[in-house]
Amino acid sequence: RIAAMLVFGQEFAKACSVSQDVSASSFMAVEELTGSSDDDVRSTAIWCLGKMCSRDNVRDLGISQQVVDGTYKILAEALKDQHEWCVRYAIESLQELGETRCRNAIENFADETDSDIYKSLCNMALSRFNVE
Numbered sequence: 001r002i003a004a005m006l007v008f009g010q011e012f013a014k015a016c017s018v019s020q021d022v023s024a025s026s027f028m029a030v031e032e033l034t035g036s037s038d039d040d041v042r043s044t045a046i047w048c049l050g051k052m053c054s055r056d057n058v059r060d061l062g063i064s065q066q067v068v069d070g071t072y073k074i075l076a077e078a079l080k081d082q083h084e085w086c087v088r089y090a091i092e093s094l095q096e097l098g099e100t101r102c103r104n105a106i107e108n109f110a111d112e113t114d115s116d117i118y119k120s121l122c123n124m125a126l127s128r129f130n131v132e
Helices: 002-010 012-018 020-033 039-052 055-061 065-078 084-097 100-112 116-131
Strands: none
Touching: 002 020, 002 039, 012 020, 012 055, 020 039, 020 065, 039 065, 039 084, 055 084, 065 084, 065 100, 084 100, 084 116, 100 116
8 A cells, every 4th residue: 555655656647648537536445445443554645645636736736725725734733643644744835735725734733842843844944845
């Protein structure tokens, strides 16, 4: 599952061009895996959502606002996860999504966390908002 999500996240645009139905059902499967009890599966699904709903994919593939809203909700919630990689990938994925509310969620998380590592990751993600 993890390997499949890694490939699918990187190649989501190609999958959409082949079959909208397959890509939609696969997207829903990845979304469902963000609730997995397996930390590795859950963190990889969070990473995958960020790749699938990147700014470029949202624009180029016409991903609906409803899907973007659902993805944002999952990623913002993942900032509260107890597993380090879930939080790391949530920060990265929110930056990939790139909306103002994502920036705000990252800023709020950076203000609230005691972790220097998370603060550093947040600062890196926030610096990319200005560049891209």
